[in-house]
Amino acid sequence: MIRWRWGTVVAPRTSWHGSVEVEVALEARRPDDPERVRALAYPALVGTPQVGDRVLLNVNALALSLGTGGYALVVAIPDRLPDDVDAPGHVVKARYTPLQAVVLAADEEASPLRDALANNSDISGMPVVIADLHSALPAILAGVHADRPSAKVAYVMTDGGALPAWFSRTVDALRPLLAGTVTTGQAFGGDLESTNVHSGLLAARHGLGADLAIVTQGPGNLGTGTSWGFSGVAAGEAVNAVAALSGRPVAAPRISGADPRPRHRGVSHHSLTAFGRVALAPADLVVPSDLEADLALVVHEQLRPLCPPHRIVTPVAEDLEPALLALPVRLSTMGRRYEEDRAYFLAAAAAGRAAAAQSLPSGLGEGGVGD
Template identity: 85%
Template sequence: MIRWRWGTVVAPRISWHGSVEVQVALEARRPDDPEQVRALAYPALVGTPRVGDRVLLNVNALALGLGTGGYALIVAIPDRLPDDVDVPGHVVKARYTPLQAVVLAADEEASPLRAALSDKSDISHMPVVVADLHSALPAILAGILADRPDARVAYVMTDGGALPAWFSRTLDALRPLLAGTVTTGQAFGGDLESTNVHSGLLAARHGLGADLAIVTQGPGNLGTGTEWGFSGVAAGEAVNAVAALGGRPVAAPRISDADPRPRHRGVSHHSMTAFGRVALAPADLAVPSDLPAELSLDVHGKLQKICPPHRIVTARSEDLEPALLSLPVKLSTMGRGYPQDRAYFLSAAVAGRVAASGLGAVSGLGSVSGLGEGGVGDGL
């Protein structure tokens, strides 16, 4: 189940918050092995690799040819183990795996936030944008900050993709724009840790002082090409969590006219399952009002099928392009950048704009539909 290899670090590469990438020469290579591989280490787990270190690697991702996760992962630096670090918490993540890690949850007794969180059971009408893909995160954030640059925005990372928040170079670049990151469930490495999405939302609101939150999985969506076999189904569960805590759920449907797979054209079947079958609480479905005509007809036709309980909220998107292009990260989804899939990124940015409207007057908002029996409501 794991392809193990030994190797020796031969050169440094790059590093970012929580992660170090190095070049490793493989030892006792198998017939299909390359001579050298890119390898990733999380220093908080295994220490910091140096040139000359012998390392134990997991090379499963390389064997599978994974794009997002195409690294060998350093499991240990056995000849130079890191010092023990005493953590005041007792919450274990990646539980019962060889690399299970002890973290301090934001709401446990030893946490400095315990008093602030122990009696909290709602998020005080906080708008929360929910998307299924990690690639939507920067675009949603751009949409929020374009209209409310003073807003404190928290990222609540679920555990459907990468478990270490440190893996995401996108998140590293966005750190100056965020109030902080909360890692939930089995995910870890955020500014705050939580046991589930519910406690993560409470930590974002009352621990980080967020005005808004964004919920997505980490990098590396898992999908089998079936209606239910994808990790983003948890987006629907997140909508329910937001509603249960008295927040305002804003769903960011995955919209594209560039994806070569028919099941992801228009509104992705993933969004229809997550928001149409799993999300039982009403949410605002954010949609650009200025989509190309054919795409707009397809999107509205699909989304009307899940209204009610949801409602479609439209807002202008084209004026959000400067905010998207000024982000400190390169926009990319499934290998497509902004020029190749403008509808995807502009739709995600509109979800941020719709969420920001909950903080006060926001320009560019259009109509609301899906109220009652599917009639058209007044604009925001």
């Protein structure tokens, strides 16, 4: 199940919030192994690797040539273990794996947000944009801030993709534009930690003081090419969570005219399953009013059977291009950049615009990290 390798750090590469990338020379190489690999370490888990350190690696993702996760991962720096950290918190994430980590949940007794979260059981009508791919996050945020530049937006990261929020360079680059990140379920490394999407939404609203939230998985969507075998099915569950907490679900269907796979053209079958079969509560399904005509016809035909319970809303999107191009991240989805799949990013930005139109007045959120 795990491809183990020993190696020695030979050069630093780059780093971003919570992550350090290094170059490692492999020892006792197998026939298909390269001489050197790029390896990723999370200092909060294993310490910070330095040139000369011997490291234990997991090379599964590298061997599988995964697009978002094609790194060797540093499991341990055995000759220079980090010091123990005595910190409050007793919530365990990545539970019962060799790297299970103890974190402080936003609503547990030792948290300074305990009272605020324990005394609130809904999110007070907060709009929440829900998408099934991490690549939608920056585009949604651009759509929100294009119309509501002062809106406090929280990112609620589910655990369908990468578990450490530190893996995402997108989240790192967007930090100045976000009220904060809440990692839910088995995901960890956000500004706040929560046990599930419901408590994560409460933490976003009453802990970060968010006017609006975006829910999507971290990088690395898992899919088997079948109707139900994909991690983005959790987007439908998020719609239900938002409704259960008296929020306003805004669904961002995955729309593309450029995906080479027929099951993902128009509206992806992932979105049709998540929002059409899993989501039991009504949501706004956002479709730009200015999609190219042939694509628009296909998209509306695909979404019409989902209404009711949902309703289709059609904001203008084309004028959001400057906001998308001004983002501090390179837009990319499934290897396609903005100019190769404009419909995908404009549709996500339109969802942000639709949520901004109904977002709460800035500053009404209760206290917290984002204030």
